[in-house]
Amino acid sequence: MSREDENETVRLTPEETRARRKRSIAIAVTLVALVVIFYVVSIVKIGA
Amino acid sequence: MIETNSLPLAPRISLAEPRDYFALLKPRVMQLVVLTAVCGMASAPGSINPFLAIISILAIAVGAGASGALNMWYDADIDGNMSRTRLRPIPSGRVAPDAAFGFGIILSILSVMTLGLAANWFAAGFLAFTIFFYVVVYSMGLKRSTPQNIVIGGAAGAFPPxxxxxxxxxxxxxxxxxxxxxxxxxxxxxxxxxxxFKMREYGNVGVPMLPNVAGEKTTRRQIFAYSLLLAPVGVAPFLMGFAGPVYGAVSLVMGGFFLKKAYAVLQMDDGDQLMIPAKKLFGFSILYLFGLFVTLLAETASMGILGVMV
Structure with a gap:
């Protein structure tokens, strides 16, 4: 990355990085939970 | 070379954490929604797969939470000026209004779709209507326009069972x-x-609650009138045979206490600054509703007719 590009990049503070990481983890956990829920609901419905 | 000083300021990066988004869901209201929805499910004839029952309750709870998030998005201007709501995620600046709006919309869609897949599309449509009723009819329409706002809007909170x-x-x-x-x-x-007892705050933010519009005396009478209706209706599940004798006794006793406290509010003097009877009634009303539904659920389960677990 050139020096000019670096000047245009938003640099996150440690607090902002930490908050974004927590949000990313929460979204990931929610998405995995949704996949599991829809999978098991499908299996149960098919089984019935 | 680009002059960085001439660039527009970068948008503020969010410091919101997952718990701030969770707070948007009004977790305390969600507790009541879960309890009453489970009661409705447990009282219903027929059966549902236990896993599908849990997912359905989860979907109903998230749907209620989504409507809470959309309500907070719309009411952020009011919330910021009231002591009870000043620390909510949007007025305190922890969550941006746009982010709260998107969060509420996405969760609304997800919860309705999930309930439709796990249970049936009639229940899902009912949940969608409830979210619409709470956000559009109550929050955007009634709340700022009529002192009967919470009478009609209360239907949204009553739909979960x-x-x-x-x-x-x-x-x-x-x-x-x-x-x-x-x-x-x-x-x-x-x-x-x-x-x-929060009359002045509601008045300051322009929400036409009944005490501000019709006066304290009318409000006290209306509270007592609704309590007179509520006490016998609270016993109705026992009288109609879908709740047991324990529920019948609990609803009768708690209904009596509710009436007693509502009567104390009726007897309050005009201009009472402390409003102790009103504060006591407010506190007891929460206990009353939880008491009735917890008893209904516990008795239904203990009588072995918890159909959802069959």
Missing amino acids: MIGWAAVTGDVSIEGFVLFLIIFLWTPPHFWALAL
């Missing part, structure tokens, strides 16, 4: 309607008791 019932049966019934009616009639005395 009917949705829980519908998740099992695919339709609505008189029993589910009675559970709806208990919450519907409970809402005015509960919120007007709060409005009495």
